[in-house]
Amino acid sequence: MDASVALGAKFELWQTAGLDPDRCPVRGLLDQIGDRWSTLLICALAVGPRRFSALHRLIPDISKRMLTQTLRTLEADGLVHRDVQPAVPPSVTYSLTPLGRSFAGPLLGLVEWAETHFPAVLQTRAQTKRAA
Amino acid sequence: MDASVALGAKFELWQTAGLDPDRCPVRGLLDQIGDRWSTLLICALAVGPRRFSALHRLIPDISKRMLTQTLRTLEADGLVHRDVQPAVPPSVTYSLTPLGRSFAGPLLGLVEWAETHFPAVLQTRAQTKRAA
DNA sequence: GTAACTCAGTCTCAGATAGAGACTTAATGA
């Protein structure tokens, strides 16, 4: 069966449940971790545990504000573990939880699709821009 | 091999390329379609072609403004086809392109993960809130 | 006959959100 058929079937099921963001998994979960930084951070942490400033160096164009905020959301969702060493200067290490690591599978699928089809998308974008 | 290891390896590769959003597939592509509405719209269109107002009825809490904008972005990326029937009243039908349909596979993986692990996430969220 | 509704948007305005960059405290290194 084509995956898009399965996907459509799922959508119709959510429809009957009213698409409530608090109950619909896609809305309640992917709305949050599907932002600009969450997926990138999960990829960065897939390499191994990292300290706050190390993450900031790895992904320079995230602001500290968003880095803090995104990590806190991921922690609240149980995907990331925050380990604070009460020292001076402070030492905080972030790592993926088992739940976070289990997310790597589907995320890898997405990443591979992106890598495969990015050239096609770039081409379409260029055509659209030219037509405009 | 654990998917998280593969994911980490990919991230390190992007690192060496400077993580430039214009060349990195994950940044260039998932930044755009990883927003609140794109994935939901792709799910809705996986059922079959839909007109503008039908989509709006299916997903009532998207504003017309964002519906237009998201569909245009998906069209520019080549995931969605926009078919305008020059009639009065105007008739515009949206459908997934083959590229869009090919995205259903990885997206379905993500959706299934979300459905499986949403209860765990809800539980963690509740604990976090209680502790706060 | 006229008032209301439909199509697929666009437009404006207010409110929410994101980013840039200064600031914190105590210890370390030059």
Add this chain to the structure above:
DNA sequence: TCATTAAGTCTCTATCTGAGACTGAGTTAC
């Protein structure tokens, strides 16, 4: 002695999002 580092917070501004009015011709309802 001064600068730097750690992990953030705070403020200010810029960008983005949502609500809802508006368009214009045709179709239906009364």
